[in-house]
Amino acid sequence: MKKSLRLGAVLATAAIATMALVSCSSGGSSSSSTSGVKSIKVVIAEYSSATKPFWTAFAAKYKATTGITMNLQIISWTDINQASSTMIQTGNLPDILNENSYASYAADGLLYDSSQVLPAATKADIIPAFVQSGTVNGKFYGMPDLSSARAMFYNKDLFKQAGIAAPPTTWDEFVADAKKVQALGGGNVGYAQPLGPEEAQAEFAIWLFNNGGAFKQGNKWVINSPANVKTLQFMKDLSVKYGVTQNNPGATNRTDGAFALFAQGKAGMVVGFSPLSGTLDKAKTVNYGIAPMPSGDGKAPQTYGVTDYLMSFKKPGNQAAISAFYKLYYSPDQINTWIKAENFLPATTSGLKVFQSDPALASLKVYLDTLPNAHLTPTDDPEWDKVKLTLQQTLGLAVAPNGDPQKYLDNLQAQAVAGK
Amino acid sequence: MNQVIASGQPGKGLGASRTLAPGLPNGEAAAPGSGAAPARRKRRRNDHSAASIGVALLWLGPVLILIFGVVIYPAIALLIASFGTFSITGLYRGFAGFTNYVNLLASPDLGQVMWNTFVWVAAVVILTNLIALGLAQFLSKEFFGRRFVRWAVIIPWAAALVMTSQLFRLMFDYYHGIINQMLLGLHIISKPVDWLGSSTFIMPTMIAVGIFVTLPFTAYLFVAGLNAIPSDVYEAARIDGASPWQTYRAITLPLLRPAILIAVVLNMIYVFNSFPLIYIMNGSNPGYGNDTMITYMYKVAFQGATHDVGMSAATGIFNVIVILIAVGIYLRFTNWRQGDQS
Numbered sequence: 001m002k003k004s005l006r007l008g009a010v011l012a013t014a015a016i017a018t019m020a021l022v023s024c025s026s027g028g029s030s031s032s033s034t035s036g037v038k039s040i041k042v043v044i045a046e047y048s049s050a051t052k053p054f055w056t057a058f059a060a061k062y063k064a065t066t067g068i069t070m071n072l073q074i075i076s077w078t079d080i081n082q083a084s085s086t087m088i089q090t091g092n093l094p095d096i097l098n099e100n101s102y103a104s105y106a107a108d109g110l111l112y113d114s115s116q117v118l119p120a121a122t123k124a125d126i127i128p129a130f131v132q133s134g135t136v137n138g139k140f141y142g143m144p145d146l147s148s149a150r151a152m153f154y155n156k157d158l159f160k161q162a163g164i165a166a167p168p169t170t171w172d173e174f175v176a177d178a179k180k181v182q183a184l185g186g187g188n189v190g191y192a193q194p195l196g197p198e199e200a201q202a203e204f205a206i207w208l209f210n211n212g213g214a215f216k217q218g219n220k221w222v223i224n225s226p227a228n229v230k231t232l233q234f235m236k237d238l239s240v241k242y243g244v245t246q247n248n249p250g251a252t253n254r255t256d257g258a259f260a261l262f263a264q265g266k267a268g269m270v271v272g273f274s275p276l277s278g279t280l281d282k283a284k285t286v287n288y289g290i291a292p293m294p295s296g297d298g299k300a301p302q303t304y305g306v307t308d309y310l311m312s313f314k315k316p317g318n319q320a321a322i323s324a325f326y327k328l329y330y331s332p333d334q335i336n337t338w339i340k341a342e343n344f345l346p347a348t349t350s351g352l353k354v355f356q357s358d359p360a361l362a363s364l365k366v367y368l369d370t371l372p373n374a375h376l377t378p379t380d381d382p383e384w385d386k387v388k389l390t391l392q393q394t395l396g397l398a399v400a401p402n403g404d405p406q407k408y409l410d411n412l413q414a415q416a417v418a419g420k
Numbered sequence: 421m422n423q424v425i426a427s428g429q430p431g432k433g434l435g436a437s438r439t440l441a442p443g444l445p446n447g448e449a450a451a452p453g454s455g456a457a458p459a460r461r462k463r464r465r466n467d468h469s470a471a472s473i474g475v476a477l478l479w480l481g482p483v484l485i486l487i488f489g490v491v492i493y494p495a496i497a498l499l500i501a502s503f504g505t506f507s508i509t510g511l512y513r514g515f516a517g518f519t520n521y522v523n524l525l526a527s528p529d530l531g532q533v534m535w536n537t538f539v540w541v542a543a544v545v546i547l548t549n550l551i552a553l554g555l556a557q558f559l560s561k562e563f564f565g566r567r568f569v570r571w572a573v574i575i576p577w578a579a580a581l582v583m584t585s586q587l588f589r590l591m592f593d594y595y596h597g598i599i600n601q602m603l604l605g606l607h608i609i610s611k612p613v614d615w616l617g618s619s620t621f622i623m624p625t626m627i628a629v630g631i632f633v634t635l636p637f638t639a640y641l642f643v644a645g646l647n648a649i650p651s652d653v654y655e656a657a658r659i660d661g662a663s664p665w666q667t668y669r670a671i672t673l674p675l676l677r678p679a680i681l682i683a684v685v686l687n688m689i690y691v692f693n694s695f696p697l698i699y700i701m702n703g704s705n706p707g708y709g710n711d712t713m714i715t716y717m718y719k720v721a722f723q724g725a726t727h728d729v730g731m732s733a734a735t736g737i738f739n740v741i742v743i744l745i746a747v748g749i750y751l752r753f754t755n756w757r758q759g760d761q762s
Contacts, residue, residue, distance in 0.1 A: 082722045085510035089501075089729055104508045187595070196704035197723070247594050251617035253704040261595065385508055390725035396706025415725070 037318045039069035040095035040325065043087075045080045045308065048275070050341040058334060066324045093313045095322060102134070102142035102309045103382040112312045114140035117322045122330045125348045130307050133376045142379065143326065144307035144347035146339045149367040149374055150206045151303070152294065153272040155181075155265060156287045158188060162268070167291035169301075171211075171234065174269075174294040178244035181268030190244035192258035192267035193235070199254045200395035201377070201388050206271055206304040207231050209375045211296030215387070216378045221416040223387070224409040231296065232398060232405035240401050250396025250403075262286065273306075274364060278343035290366050303367070305374025307347060345371055387416050501733035508727045520734035523726075529708040529716070534742075537692065537712040539623060541746075544630040544691045548638050549683060551631065553676075556642030577636035585700035588629045592616050592701070616701060622710050626701050634691060638683045645679030646672070681754060685747055692743050713739050 044055050052074050059070040073094075075083050084097055093110070105111050114123050118140070123131070126144060134142030154167050162180035178190025194203055208214070211234075213227035222228070239245040246252060246261055262270040263279065265286050270276075271293070280286055292301035310329065312322045329335060336351050345367055346352045355361050356368050378384045390412060398408035502520055505513040524530065559570060576584065591598050592615040600612040615625045649672065657667045695714050702710045711719065717739065721732030 085722060085727075085729065088510035089506065089512065108507050108509050108511045110509065110511070195706070197706055198704070200706070247612070248614055248617040251614075251705045257704060266595070382508070386725045386727065389723065389727060393719070393724050394707050397709075 037068065037095075037315075037321050039071055040318060040321045041071045041073065041093075042096040042325070043073045043075060043080070043084065043094040044098045045100075046074050046076045047342045047344070050338075054338045054341055058328070058338075061334075062325065062328055065328060066321065068321050068324070070325075093315055095315060095318050096310055096312050096325060098145060098308060098310050100306075100308045101379055101385045101388070102311045103136055103380055104385045105311060105313075106136050106139075106141040107382040110313050111141045112314055112319065112322065114143070117312055117319060118143065118326050119323065122326060125330065125350050127347060127349055127352065127372055129305070129372060129374060129376065130347055133307065133379050134309065136380050136382075142307075142309040142311055145310045145329075146335075146342065146344040147305055147307045147347050147371065147374075148273045148275070148344050149303050149305045149371055150202070150271050150273050150293075151366055152269055152291045153262060153276065154269045154289050154291060155262070155267065156289050157265065158184065158268045167269075167289065168294045169292075170294055170298070171296045175238070175242055175244065178238070178268060179242065182244045188266055188268065189246045189261065190268045191238060192252075192261045192270040193238060193245040193249035194252050194254040194258035195235070195249045195396045195399055196251055196253040196257065197392050197396070199392070201391035202304070202306070203254075203271060204232065204235070204391060204395055205375075205377055206293060207235055207296070209302040209304050210293045212299065214375075215384070216381065221383075221387075221413055223416055224406070224413040227297070229406050229409055232409060234296065236399040236403060236405055239399065250399050262288075274345060274367060275343045277363060290363075292366070292370075303370035303374040305371060305376050307376070307379075309379075383416055383419055387412065390415065498733050498736050501730060502737050504730045504733075506729040510729055516730055520728070520730040521738070523728075523731050524720075524734050524738060529711075533708055533711050533713060533716045536623065536710060537714075537742075540627065540630065540698075540712050541688060541691050543627045544634055545684060545687045547627070548631050548634045548687060549680065552635055552638035552642050552683070553680075555635065555639040556646055559639060559643050560646045573639060574636045576633050581633060581694075581696045582700065584633055585629070585697045589616065589701050589703070592625055617705065619709060622702060622705065626698060626710075629701065630691060630694065630697060633697065634687055637690075638687060641679050641683045642676065645676045649675045681751075684750065684754075688747055688750065689743055692739075692746075713742065 042055075042059075044051065046052070055072055055074060059072050062068065062070045073083075080099060084094070084099060087094055088110070097105075102111065106113075123140065127147075130144040130147065131140055134140050134144060152167060158181050159167075159177070162177070162184055164177050164180060168174040168177045174191075180190075181188055182190040194200070205215075208228050208231040211227050211231045213225060213231055215221065215223055239249050246258070246267070252258055258267070258270050259272070259276055259279075261267040262272070262276075263283060263286060272290075277290070280288055292303075295301055310326075312318075312325075330348065332348075332350055332354065335348065336346065336354055339346055339351065340355075340361070345364065346355050352368060352371065355364060361368075377388070394408075397403055398405050503516055503518075505516040505519070507513055555573070559566070559573065590596070592600075594600065594612050594614050594617065597615070599615065600609075603609045604612065613621060615621050653671055653675070654667065657671055662670065692712075693714055694712075695718070698710075698712055698715045699718065702715065708716055708719065708724075713735065717732050717735040720726050720735055721729050
C-alpha cells in the first residue's frame with residue numbers, strides 16, 4: 001500500500017515534469033489566436049556586427065509605430081538553418097524568418113504570399129529579377145532583404161610585379177595571368193579558389209554563368225550540360241593541370257581560406273563581393289581593383305546575383321502585424337540604411353537609384369549597373385535547396401586530382417530530376 | 421539533535437526528519453521500555469517517515485524534472501522522430517516505419533564513416549590510456565614545481581572544446597599555421613604539410629588533438645588510483661627484493677585495474693560522442709570521408725542533401741546501440757565483475 005502510494009507520487013511528479021517541459025517547448029510566441037497578435041517573433045541572420053544595432057533600432061521603431069512587440073532573435077549564418085529547422089519541427093514557428101532559401105517552406109504551405117501581406121506599392125518597388133526569383137507557381141513568397149553581386153578582385157601590386165597591364169577578359173588570359181602571379185614565388189598564388197563546403201555552389205555558379213551555362217533551362221534541369229561540364233573541368237584544371245591556385249581548393253572555405261589569402265596580399269585574384277571591399281578598405285593592407293568576370297565563351301561578362309529572403313509564416317492573427325513589418329522594412333530610410341551598413345546592394349528599384357546617385361558609394365558602380373540583369377540560382381525551385389546542399393558538401397571532391405567532373409554532374413542531374 | 425526525537429518535543433518536524441537516520445538507534449534502544457510512551461513514539465516515527473516521502477519528493481523534484489527533461493523525454497522524442505517522415509524544412513509529415521533506418525543502412529557513406537569512427541575511438545582511447553599511465557606515475561611523485569605541472573595538465577580539459585579545436589585548426593593551417601612554419605624553420609620538412617586537407621593526415625591530426633584533450637581526465641583518474649594503493653604493499657615488495665618493473669607489473673597495474681576499467685569505458689563513450697573537435701577540424705573538407713558517426717548524424721540532419729531529421733534521429737538511435745555493444749564487448753573481455761571486486 002505504502003509502496004504503491006510512493007510509486008504513484010513519483011509517477012505523478014514525473015508526469016507533471018514531462019508535461020511542463022512539453023508545454024515549454026511548444027508554447028512559444030503563439031500568443032492569441034483572435035484578432036491580432038501582441039508580439040511577433042523575428043529571426044534574423046547575422047551578416048556582420050552591423051546587424052544587431054540595426055534590427056534593435058528597427059524593433060523599437062516597429063513597436064512605436066504599431067504597438068506590437070518584436071521579439072528579435074539574431075542567429076549566425078552557420079546556425080540559422082539548424083535553428084529554423086528545429087523551430088518548425090517543434091511547431092514553434094517564427095513570424096518572420098531571414099534565410100537564403102524559401103522555396104521548401106513555400107512548398108510545405110507554411111508561408112504567406114505577397115497578396116496576403118505585402119502592400120502592392122512595396123511589391124512594385126522590388127527589383128523585378130528578385131520578384132521573379134522569389135516567386136513559385138505565380139505566387140511571390142520570398143521577399144528579398146538585400147542583394148549582392150560577385151565580381152573579380154585582383155591585387156594591383158602583384159599584377160604590377162608580374163608585368164600584367166590589365167585584368168583578364170577571357171579564360172585563356174586568366175590562366176596566363178594567374179601563371180605569372182604564381183611564378184612570382186614567395187607563397188603567392190595566382191587565384192584563390194574556395195570550393196570547400198561553405199560556398200562551393202556560388203563559386204561554381206559564377207564561372208558557369210560566364211561560360212554560357214545554367215542550372216535550369218525553362219522547367220528542366222540542365223546541370224550536366226556540355227557548357228557546365230566544361231566549366232567544372234576548367235575549374236579542376238586550374239589546380240590540377242595549371243597549378244595556379246592555392247593548395248587543395250576543394251578543402252578551402254571562402255571566408256577563412258580564399259578571402260584570407262587575398263586580404264594578406266598573397267593571392268593575385270579572387271571572386272569577391274561588396275562586403276569583401278568593406279573589409280579590405282578598413283584593413284588597407286591590399287591595393288586591389290575590381291573587374292568583371294573573364295568570359296569562357298567569348299560573350300560579354302555575366303553577373304551572378306544573390307539575394308536572401310525575409311519570409312513570413314502563416315500563424316493565426318499575425319497577418320496585419322507582418323504586413324506592418326514589411327511596410328516599415330521596405331521604407332527607404334530603413335532598408336537602405338541597413339544595406340549600406342552591411343556593404344550589400346539594394347533590393348528595390350528606389351534603393352538602386354539612391355545608391356547610384358550617392359558619390360560615397362561610387363565603388364559599387366561595377367555591381368549596381370549590372371544588378372537588374374544579374375543571373376540568379378534557381379532558388380524558386382524547392383529542389384534547388386537540395387542541389388545546393390549537395391554542391392556545397394561535395395563539389396570539392398569533383399575537383400580533386402581523382403575527381404570526375406562529368407560523372408559528378410551526371411549524378412547531380414539524376415538527383416535533381418528524380419527529386420530526392 | 422537526537423534528543424529532539426527522544427524527548428518527543430512537538431513542533432520540530434522538519435528538523436527532526438533531517439536527523440531521522442541518526443535518531444533510529446535511539447528509538448530502538450528506547451523500545452524495550454514500558455508504557456504508552458513507546459507506542460506514541462512509534463506512531464510518531466510513522467508520521468515522520470510519511471512526511472519524509474513528501475519531503476523527499478520535494479528534494480528529489482528538481483532532480484526528477486531534470487532526469488525526465490534532459491534524459492528521458494529527449495530519448496523518447498528521438499525514438500519517435502526516428503520513425504517519422506520529415507520535410508527538408510523540418511516539418512513532420514507522418515509515420516515512416518523503418519524507412520529512416522533502411523535509408524541509413526543503405527547510405528553509401530555509412531561504411532567509411534563507421535570505419536573512421538572505429539579508428540578514431542580505438543586510437544584515441546588506447547593511446548590516451550597508455551600515455552596517461554606514464555603521466556600519472558610522473559604526476560604522483562614529489563618534485564619541485566609539481567603543482568605547476570598538475571595545473572598545466574588539467575588546463576586542456578578545463579578549456580572549452582570548441583575553443584581548443586578552433587585553436588588547433590589555426591595551428592595546423594597550411595599557410596598560416598604555426599606548426600608548418602616551425603617544421604619548415606627547423607628544416608624537418610621541405611614544403612608545408614596539408615594537415616587538415618589531405619586524406620592521409622587529417623585523421624592522425626585529429627587523433628593527436630583528441631589525445632591531447634582526453635589525457636587530463638584519464639591521467640587524473642590514474643593519479644587518484646595510484647594514491648589509493650596502500651604504501652605497505654610497496655614496502656613488502658621492496659623487502660622481498662622485487663625490481664621496479666616487477667613491482668609495477670605485479671602490484672601497481674593489478675591494483676590500478678578498477679581505475680583503468682573506468683577510464684576506458686568513460687573514454688570510449690566520451691570519444692565516440694566527441695562532436696566539436698571533428699566538426700571544426702574537418703570543417704573545410706568536402707564529403708563525408710573523414711566524418712565519424714556523430715558528425716555524420718549532424719550533417720544528415722542539417723547540411724547534406726538529405727537534410728532529413730528523421731534519418732538523423734535513426735542514426736542517433738543506431739549510435740546508442742553501437743556504443744552500448746562496444747562497451748558491452750569490452751566489459752565482457754575484461755571480466756569487469758572481477759575488476760569490481762578487487
